[in-house]
Amino acid sequence: MRPLSTLHPGETARLGQIPAVDIGLARELAAVRLLPGETVTVLAAVGGGGPLLVQGAGGIFALGRSLAARLAVESLVPCP
Amino acid sequence: MPLSCHDAQPRVPVSGDPQVALAGNPNVGKSTVFSSLTGLGAVTANYPGTTVEVSVATARVNGSRVTILDLPGTYALSGHTEDQQAARRALLEERPDAVAAILDATNLARNLYLVLQLLDLGFRVVVALNLTDEATRRGIHIEAGRLGALLGVPVVPTIATRRHGTAELLTEAMGVVGRPTESRRRYSAEIEGMAARVEALLEDHEVPARGRALLLLEEGALEGLPSGMANPEAAAEARAVARQVSERGDEPLPLAIARERHLEADRIAREVTLCPGEVQQLRLWRLATRPSTGVPILLAVLGLTFAGLFWGGSVLAGLVETLWARTASPAIAAVSVWAFGAGLLTRIMKWGLDAGLLAVLTVGIPYVLTFYLLLSILEDSGYLNVAAVLTDRLMGGLGLNGRAAIPLVAGAGCSVPAILGLRVLRTERERLIGGTLVALVPCSARTAVIMGAVAYLGGWRAALLLYATVAAVILAAGWGLNRLLPGRSPDLLMEIFPFRWPTPLGVLRKAWARAREFVTVAVPVVLVGSFVLGALYETGLIRLAERPLAPIVEGWLGLPAVAGLTLIFAVLRKELALQLLVALALVQYGSGASNLSAFMTPNQVFTYALVNTLYIPCIATMAVLARVLGWRRSAAISGFTIVLALVVGGLATRLLTLLGFG
Numbered sequence: 001m002r003p004l005s006t007l008h009p010g011e012t013a014r015l016g017q018i019p020a021v022d023i024g025l026a027r028e029l030a031a032v033r034l035l036p037g038e039t040v041t042v043l044a045a046v047g048g049g050g051p052l053l054v055q056g057a058g059g060i061f062a063l064g065r066s067l068a069a070r071l072a073v074e075s076l077v078p079c080p
Numbered sequence: 081m082p083l084s085c086h087d088a089q090p091r092v093p094v095s096g097d098p099q100v101a102l103a104g105n106p107n108v109g110k111s112t113v114f115s116s117l118t119g120l121g122a123v124t125a126n127y128p129g130t131t132v133e134v135s136v137a138t139a140r141v142n143g144s145r146v147t148i149l150d151l152p153g154t155y156a157l158s159g160h161t162e163d164q165q166a167a168r169r170a171l172l173e174e175r176p177d178a179v180a181a182i183l184d185a186t187n188l189a190r191n192l193y194l195v196l197q198l199l200d201l202g203f204r205v206v207v208a209l210n211l212t213d214e215a216t217r218r219g220i221h222i223e224a225g226r227l228g229a230l231l232g233v234p235v236v237p238t239i240a241t242r243r244h245g246t247a248e249l250l251t252e253a254m255g256v257v258g259r260p261t262e263s264r265r266r267y268s269a270e271i272e273g274m275a276a277r278v279e280a281l282l283e284d285h286e287v288p289a290r291g292r293a294l295l296l297l298e299e300g301a302l303e304g305l306p307s308g309m310a311n312p313e314a315a316a317e318a319r320a321v322a323r324q325v326s327e328r329g330d331e332p333l334p335l336a337i338a339r340e341r342h343l344e345a346d347r348i349a350r351e352v353t354l355c356p357g358e359v360q361q362l363r364l365w366r367l368a369t370r371p372s373t374g375v376p377i378l379l380a381v382l383g384l385t386f387a388g389l390f391w392g393g394s395v396l397a398g399l400v401e402t403l404w405a406r407t408a409s410p411a412i413a414a415v416s417v418w419a420f421g422a423g424l425l426t427r428i429m430k431w432g433l434d435a436g437l438l439a440v441l442t443v444g445i446p447y448v449l450t451f452y453l454l455l456s457i458l459e460d461s462g463y464l465n466v467a468a469v470l471t472d473r474l475m476g477g478l479g480l481n482g483r484a485a486i487p488l489v490a491g492a493g494c495s496v497p498a499i500l501g502l503r504v505l506r507t508e509r510e511r512l513i514g515g516t517l518v519a520l521v522p523c524s525a526r527t528a529v530i531m532g533a534v535a536y537l538g539g540w541r542a543a544l545l546l547y548a549t550v551a552a553v554i555l556a557a558g559w560g561l562n563r564l565l566p567g568r569s570p571d572l573l574m575e576i577f578p579f580r581w582p583t584p585l586g587v588l589r590k591a592w593a594r595a596r597e598f599v600t601v602a603v604p605v606v607l608v609g610s611f612v613l614g615a616l617y618e619t620g621l622i623r624l625a626e627r628p629l630a631p632i633v634e635g636w637l638g639l640p641a642v643a644g645l646t647l648i649f650a651v652l653r654k655e656l657a658l659q660l661l662v663a664l665a666l667v668q669y670g671s672g673a674s675n676l677s678a679f680m681t682p683n684q685v686f687t688y689a690l691v692n693t694l695y696i697p698c699i700a701t702m703a704v705l706a707r708v709l710g711w712r713r714s715a716a717i718s719g720f721t722i723v724l725a726l727v728v729g730g731l732a733t734r735l736l737t738l739l740g741f742g
Contacts, residue, residue, distance in 0.1 A: 023332060024160055028573065030338035031156035031164075033190060036331070043362060047371040049473045051482070051572050053362075057346070058190040060360065060576040062469045064481060067571030 002075060004040070005052065005068035012041045013073035022070065033058030039076065097138070097145045100253045101171060103198060104182035105191055106153030106163075107462075107577050109210045111135075112240035113182055114150040115589040117250055134170045135593075141250045149176060155190075157197045158298040158334065162506055171203070172306050175286065178253040179203045185215035185222055185237070186360070189342075189349035195231060196341050201295065202263055202288035204256040207235040208249045213242075214580075220357030227352040232262065241583045263288040267340040274321045274333075281314040297321060298334045364579055368466045378470050381463060382489050385454050393493060393524060396446030404438050424618055431614020436607045439653050440599075440700070447494035447524065452591035455486065455501065460582035460590070465574060472572045478555070479513045479562025480505070481572040487514060491521030495701040497595075502708055510569045513561045515705050516717050519697040520554050520724075522547070525654035526693045532658055534689045538682045546686060550693055553728055605703040609652055622648065636730045637691060639684055650692055651699050657692050683741045687733040695725030 001016050017036045018026040026036075034040065034056050043060065044053040051062040063071075104110040118137035135150040151170055152163040159165075171179070179198055183191040198205050209224055228235035234252040238245030265272045278293035285292065285308060292310055296318035299305070322333045330336065368374050416429040458464045468482030475484050483504045491498035498518045502511045522530065535543035562569070616622040625648065626641050633644030643661060650657035662676065676685055696718045697705070705714035 020326075020332070023334070026332070027159050027334050027338070028161060030335050030342075031159060031193070032573075032575070033193075033342050035335060035339050035342070044366055044369060046369050046374075046469055046472070050369075050371075051469050051472050053365075053369070053469070053576060058342075059187050060362070062465070062472075062482075062572055062574045062576055064472055064476065064571030064573070066476070067573060 001072040003069045004042075004054070004063070004071040004073045005065050007042045007045075007052070007073065007075065009042050009044050012039055012076045014039050014076060016072035016074060018071065025067075025070070032056070032061060034061070040073070097147045098178075098254065098257055099147045099149060099174060099176040100139075100250065101149040101151055101174070101176035101179045102182060103151050103167065103171070103179050103194060104153060104210075105155050105184060105194060106575060108153070108182050108184040108191065109240040110153055110182045111150060111590070112583075112586055113180070113208065113210065113238065113246055113249070114148060115586065115593075116240055116243045116246045118148050134166065139250060141247075141254050146250065146254065149174065154194070156194060156338070157201070158295060169306075171198075171201070172287070172309065177204065177257040179205050180208055180249055180253050181205055182208045182210050182238075182240075185209045185212050186218060186220055186357075188222060188353065189346045192231075192345035192348055193338075193341055195233075196266065196345055199231065199233070200263065200266075201291040202261045202286075204259055204261055205231070205233045206249060206252045206256055207231065207233055208238045208240075208245065209235055210238045210240055212237045213239045214578075215357065218357040218360070219355055220353070221355040223352045223354055227348070230348050230351060232264070241586065261288070263290045265290070266344050267337070271337060271340055274325075277321060278314050278318045281311070281317050283308075283311055285309055293318070294337065298337050300334075360578060362576070362578070365466070365576060368463070369469050371470075374466070374470050378467055381458070381467070385458070385489065388450065388454055392450050393446040396450065397442040400441050400446060401438065404441065408437070409434050427618045428611065428614045431617065432607060432611035435614070435652075436610030439610065440603050440606050448497045449591060449595045451490055451493055451497040452595050453587060455490070455497070456587040456590040457582050458486070460580065460586060462577045462579045465576060468572065468574060469576075476571075477562070478517065478558030479565070479569045480510055480517075480558070481569060483572070483574070484510065484514050487518055488521060491518040491523060492527075493524055495519060495521065495523045495697055496704050499701060499704045499708055507567075507570060508709075509565055509567050511709055512565065512713060512717075513558060513569070515709055515713070516561060516720065517554055517558050519701060519705070519717055519721055520550065520557060520694060522550055522693050523654065525698070528655040529658045529692050530689050532655075533676060533685050537677050537685050542682065542686060546690055546693070549690060549728070549732065553694060553724065557724065606652070606700050609699040613649060613652055617649075632726065636726065637687055638733045639688055639691075640679060643680070643684075643688055647688075647692060647695065651696060654692060654698055661688075683733055683736045686736065686741075687729050690732055691725045691729040693725075694728060695722050697721065 004013065004015075007013055015034060015036050015038050018029070029035070034054075038057055041055045042052055043055050045051075046053075049065050051064050052068045054061050054063055054068075102110050102114055114135065114137070117139040134152065137148050137150075139146050139148050149170060151167040154161075154163045154167045156164055157168045157171065181195045181198060183195070195205060195207060207227070209222060209227070215222065224235045224237050234256065236245050236249045236252055238249060240246055267275075274297060275290055275293040278296055279289040282289045282292055287309060292305075293314070295305065296310055296315055300319055300322055301315060325331075325333050325336070331339070368377055412434045413426075413430065416426040416433075420426045420429065455464075458467070464486060467485050470482070471485035472482035475481050478484075483506075484502075487498045487501040487504070490501055495518055498521070499515055502514045502518065505511050505514055530543055530546055534546055613622075622645055626645060629644040630641050633639050633647075634641055637644075646657045646660040649660050680688065696702075702714050702718055705717055709717075
């Protein structure tokens with residue numbers, strides 16, 4: 001498991017569990033189908049610590065970098 | 081924030097007409113449907129605990145009147161974000177006779193989630209399959225009839241921007257009014273079993289017990305639900321069920337229910353989607369968000385917005401002023417003289433009616449309306465989201481996120497629409513920080529003072545120094561507030577939409593609806609303020625403030641006492657301070673004073689403009705701050721800016737003296 005924020009554009013990963021303290025965030029993400037176990041693909045990362053553009057089953061979302069750093073993912077594409 | 085369940089009086093004007101609520105995810109064209117059904121005559125209703133507004137207007141269908149409620153765009157009805165809470169409260173408290181769910185046909189599965197939740201709660205739903213033109217372009221084909229059969233509701237394909245299908249949607253909505261509703265058990269035996277345990281303890285209510293049980297399981301508490309919808313025993317049972325689930329180590333119930341609802345939505349979407357179409361292309365988006373191309377584009381867009389606001393605004397303002405001086409001003413003077421003679425009362429009337437109304441007009445029409453036109457274009461085209469993405473990092477340091485970028489930049493034109501624009505921020509904390517920072521951004525009126533005094537007398541380098549000082553103060557204030565205020569501002573989580581061409585009518589409608597709000601909020605306040613200040617000035621009472629202010633104005637800021645008086649009037653309009661300074665100085669120092677340099681040193685002029693820029697926002701700004709944040713916070717922000725301006729002004733004058741600038 002690694003933070004979503006460390007993924008590079010083009011990489012696909014499976015979302016991990018969100019810590020129980022972040023249930024409010026987990027519910028907000030759940031409403032747009034960013035649920036543990038769902039796969040997401042990073043489309044772009046805005047340079048200089050900007051947000052990540054992430055494609056999930058529920059659509060494309062911009063996630064602030066610190067939000068992305070709080071989400072653990074299991075990378076599905078081996079790093080070259 | 082827990083919401084009281086004892087203040088459930090209706091907040092939407094009661095008319096007795098049937099009510100149809102429009103619900104949907106953000107950016108699905110819900111407001112376009114709303115304005116195509118209702119025209120321009122909407123009012124807004126606030127729900128306590130939120131500043132998210134519900135627009136209300138009347139439409140006609142087959143000759144009879146219907147009240148249309150435009151709910152805030154939201155992905156779900158459970159959950160704690162303000163838009164979710166506002167939409168839920170409006171639906172559960174008003175119990176509209178029908179709910180028209182507006183869906184994005186290009187993202188059916190995700191959009192169906194909200195529809196399933198509406199059906200769970202026993203609403204009479206009609207579905208608008210909107211953006212069908214965009215779906216067709218992308219080769220997506222959805223079988224509307226089959227979708228209707230699976231959901232058990234009428235489905236109408238619509239293209240709201242061209243008004244296709246919206247009238248049929250309303251007719252269908254009226255058709256379901258009064259029909260019995262059914263609550264289908266759509267989820268797994270486990271979830272339905274848990275719902276049944278809670279359901280058994282619920283008392284009778286017009287909302288089906290299963291829907292209320294699911295809501296209790298998702299919310300875990302009674303808070304936020306209208307009174308009578310659930311009893312403490314059922315809520316306790318819901319909590320017990322949730323505890324059992326978490327003790328088993330299973331996924332938290334709200335997530336488990338959300339997952340099942342998504343799966344069901346997905347199943348339905350797959351069954352009715354004949355052709356899935358192409359994957360969304362984001363070439364333009366990538367271009368617009370890659371820093372090497374995106375930052376120049378952003379700067380160009382912001383520059384154009386600012387120029388449009390500043391130049392367009394000042395041209396329009398000049399036009400309004402000229403017209404006013406030729407027509408209204410003499411008329412008001414004539415009527416006042418006719419009614420009150422040529423004495424004190426007439427002079428006060430000139431302040432209140434003439435100067436006051438002009439102040440509203442020269443800010444309201446040129447700056448507010450122009451800004452809203454530009455903002456609506458940026459918003460409807462989808463570029464606003466690009467700006468949010470690009471500036472997110474910088475804003476994060478100020479306790480804000482990318483959504484705050486546009487209001488802050490807009491503040492350079494006029495603080496009033498900028499503060500109304502803070503509604504795009506989702507928490508009270510962000511709006512408080514944003515409101516404070518916008519109040520400090522030099523608006524065009526303050527720029528007029530900076531240009532007219534500092535740049536005129538001290539050159540462009542002095543003006544640049546002043547802007548740099550103000551920018552540093554703004555960054556420091558944001559940084560400090562972010563550390564001082566409890567809590568943490570939420571990170572950016574925003575859906576990305578493809579760019580769309582805004583429709584002129586849609587832009588006009590949106591801009592007009594928003595500009596109207598400025599008129600209703602600011603006009604009374606500016607008028608009353610103008611009368612009061614006019615009376616103080618004309619009676620000479622204002623001079624009484626000169627002595628008490630002297631220690632601060634003369635002692636700390638090193639300005640002539642008369643300058644302090646003019647700063648009081650800047651509350652009305654910031655550029656009024658400079659005009660009055662010249663006028664009052666003329667009385668005190670004689671004709672030579674028409675040139676500021678005759679009685680103020682460059683250091684004093686700089687300090688004066690700096691204090692004028694930073695301290696207390698104008699009265700119209702305070703009024704809209706109060707509208708967005710409440711009077712207490714508006715007063716707190718105003719007080720904070722006074723202290724800040726005095727501290728920074730006092731330090732600046734000393735520093736300049738130390739550096740050898742008299």
